[in-house]
Amino acid sequence: MSINETVVARRLRFAVLTAVFVLILALVAWRVMTGFSTVDAVLVTLLTLPLWIALPRLRAGHRRSYAWMTLAITPFLVLALTESVAKPADRGWAALCLVCAFGLFVLLVSYLRATRPGA
Numbered sequence: 640m641s642i643n644e645t646v647v648a649r650r651l652r653f654a655v656l657t658a659v660f661v662l663i664l665a666l667v668a669w670r671v672m673t674g675f676s677t678v679d680a681v682l683v684t685l686l687t688l689p690l691w692i693a694l695p696r697l698r699a700g701h702r703r704s705y706a707w708m709t710l711a712i713t714p715f716l717v718l719a720l721t722e723s724v725a726k727p728a729d730r731g732w733a734a735l736c737l738v739c740a741f742g743l744f745v746l747l748v749s750y751l752r753a754t755r756p757g758a
Contacts, residue, residue: 644700644754645753645754647753648700648750648753648754651746651749651750651753652697652698652700652750654746655697655705655743655746655747655750656694656697656698658739658742658743658746659690659693659694659697659743661739662690662715662736662739662740662743663687663690665732665735665736665739666683666686666687666715666736667683668732669729669732669733669735669736670682670683672732673728673729673732682718686714686715686718689708689711690708690711693707693708693711700754702751702754702755705747705750705751705754706747706751708747709744709747709748709751712740712743712744712747715736715737715739715740716737716740716741716744718733718736719733719734719736719737719740720733720737722736723737
C-alpha cells in the first residue's frame, strides 16, 4: 500500500479482493451442487488460476494487475452466459456467477479510475 493511496482506493481494493473470493466460491459451489466431476475440477482450476496468481499483486495495489484482471474475468462471463442458455436447470447458479463476475469487473475498473495518475 502506498502512502498516497486514498481511502476510496483502499476500500475498493478490499472490495476487489472480497469479490475475487466470492467469485471463486460461487464457481466452486455451483460445480459441487450440480455434481462435481473430474471435468469440473479441471474447469474450476483453469478458470480460477489467473485469480489465484493475481491475488498477491492485487493485494499490493499494482495497477497493472487490476488492468489485466479485467480480461481474466471474461471466461467467467462466457461460461455463465453459455450455461444460462444451454442448461435451464443451472440458470440460478449461472446468474449468480454472472453477477459476481460483472461486479468484480466494475470494481476493477473503479479501482483503476480511482488510482489513475493525476486523479
